[in-house]
Amino acid sequence: MSPNRPSRPENILALAGAGADGDLSDSQESVWQEVVKRVDEVYSDLLRYESDLEAKNAELEEAQSFISSVIASVSDILAVCDAEGRIVQANPAFVTLLGRSEAKLIGAPLPDVIVEDDRAVARQFLYAGAPAGDCELRFSTASGPTDVMAINFSSRFDHTGRCVGAVLTGRPIGELRRAYQALHTAHLDLQHAQKKLIEQEKMASLGRLVAGVAHELNNPISFVYGNVHVLERYRKNLSNYFVEAEKLEDSAAAALRTKYRIDPILADLTPLIEGTLEGAHRISEIVKNLRRLSFNRAHEAQKIDVERIVAVAAQWAARSKKNQARICVDVESGLTLWGNEGQIHQIVVNLIDNALDAVRGRADACVTVRAREKSGGDVEIVVEDNGGGIAESAFDKMFEPFFTTKTVGEGTGLGLWISYSIAREHGGDISAANRPEGGAAFTLRLPVGG
Template sequence: MKKSTLIPPADELARRYPRADQAAGEEIWLDVIRKMDEVYHDLLQYEVALEEKNAALEESQRFIASVLASMSDILIVCDRTGTIESVNAALSALLGRSADTLVRRPLFDLFADEASRAKASRLFAEQRATPIQDCELLLKAANGSEIALSMNCTPRYDGVGKMLGFVITGRPVGELLRAYQALRRAHEDLQTAQRQLVHSEKMASLGRLVAGVAHELNNPISFVFGNAVVLKRYAERLTRYLDAVHRGSARPALEALREKLRIDRLLDDLPALIDGMLEGAERTRDIVDALKRFSAPGSGERTHFDLVEVIGRAIHWVGKGSGARLEVVRDLPARLLVEGNAGEIQQVVMNLVQNATDATAGAATPRLAISGRLDAGRAIVEFHDNGPGIQAEHLGRLFDPFFSTKPVGQGTGLGLAISYGIVERHGGELTAANHPRGGAVFRLVLPLASAPENP
């Protein structure tokens, strides 16, 4: 029978191999110490990470608390059964109750009447999974008064998508009405200021035309005055002749007086004198009417008008007002019928022509080329001058209010900005660029009127 081999006990091994046992024990203790160091290091890292997360969580809580405290709208957080879990300070101030008295109470106890409670119950029952927007309900304040509230309700979920309850926000309807009224007043004030700016710029343009208008009116008025003086002399001769007739003078004496006073020539000349006076008066009336149409504030009425005719009037008035020797070359269709306010579009064209006049003041032969065409239901008119052009850094700001490249006192910086707004309101476009052959080119685009008169 074979004898089995047994492992000697530890004390026997230590007696037989003292050095080996000692070395093995030291190795084990070193390994234990290393493991303890690793565990301690991991614990330190976990502790640092935990402290950082706690700090971030506290910061988030402070941030949320500050946001909730600063909210002017009310906030209610409730569970699925409608029990209130949290409220913000705005609700407490609105109802006159502390947050502690509101938490853990049914949400429906906050409503002032059975109709609001029934409506809220129905909405929450029907739309648990979808938000509720702008639902008007009545809340009950601590003093028993009713507060109309426009509320929104949104479901809230946990990390796995399970619905936990609802978040309700709202604002008293009175505040909404006041905010809407304030917004409407601000909008009306803005529109009024815009109309005043447009009218002020129009008056500034009209002021530059005063000298030209005076000269323009002087011609027909002088013509009417001269004819009136002649007509007065003719009236005196006719009066002398008629007095002689009424006195019963003899026929030879009447014939002599008729020849002396040149009554026949006077009678032949009267129709031409009267026609001339009528023509001068009509010309004066047309000038005054044109000025009234241009200077009157826009009524917003939109009519069909000929853009070619408006351009012609604008060139005429700017030329009379500035007195500059600007050569204007026109290449326009016979007619461009557009829809809008003719006075406002004339203001735009006058501003473009005036800018071209100012820009070409230093040129040897100031020149402005105006060309127009039809394109896909639009009227396109380009104003190309032979001035120095527009600096690259100014192109992006050219239509900004109060931006001007003219010296101080020679421009308000509103002309192009207002013109841009007018064209935009007409559904068109106004752009500026430098022409490849030199000078600046402004491009005016307006939609054509839907009428058969357009060529």
């Protein structure tokens, strides 16, 4: 029997107040039998209630043990405060963080364990009636302030719905911030490296074009120098003529004119000078085209003559290759767009350059460049070749940096990637497809702009 369990009365007669001889009247005996019955029922109920109470107490202890084990296993800090902000419960993570025993924490005001500069922030959420919310706090320990922690305050209510305190949970975010900072630094470094690679590819592209440009420069310079030397000889003849003509009579002037071929010289001076001017003009145009490859003014937009830029790009790309592919240019007359001329020139040169590589070795090698204005306000420049086409495995990778199908030393794998990036910066794009009749087609789409 439980020590607190009520004992059942055994001497009913004593309770009934029987006489000395123990006899009861019939009415008294009936009353007390009813009393005994009621006592037995109450006693049974007490035994049942006690058993239920013991079972519920065991369930409560089990639930309390489960909750305590869960709180103890949580890696985030957790603290429960009363309406005045005093700590009434703390989990092991919070105890370990502060380096104090749980006994010293219980009853201590929560602001006392927070770094002084952060206490004002905590007080906004801590006391009864304060709103729930998130903040960042540092806690004071014997070794100094902790890392910044992301803290959540939630209001705590009793069974009547009255706010009786707050619950604090949190985790450190210092490591996360450092990781984000490292990621940001790595991203900046990657952007810097990307810009350097782009500039290197631009210089490499310029170097490939210099071979063709040098040939183009040599021709006009050669006939400019040749014409200048001829003009110098003519000048000497004319000088001698006029010097001697002054010493002779008019009758001898005709003979001298014939001797020094004055008339043919004078007739030849005009085409010589025109040829010299033409050569100088060609040199000027070549220099201008070289200047257009300057990418220092990346954000400067200007009106671009598509017909001219395609023609120049085709000439430059052709001169940088040794193959004798036929290049056909078909550009809609008067077609213009707005953008950075040097960058658009770079895209077209890269696309034609790749097309010429694709038809290398073919007897009927042909590259076609077409440009039209499409409905919707876009300019479409299509570069087609009759080469072997694009492998299916290359479609998903062709615009990625360093991907190339060329042999080692022939390509860096950056041309299409740079071209695609420039097109995207101008609000357009580049797509590729295989032609039904063979070969590949690259389509550059750019908004007219302006």
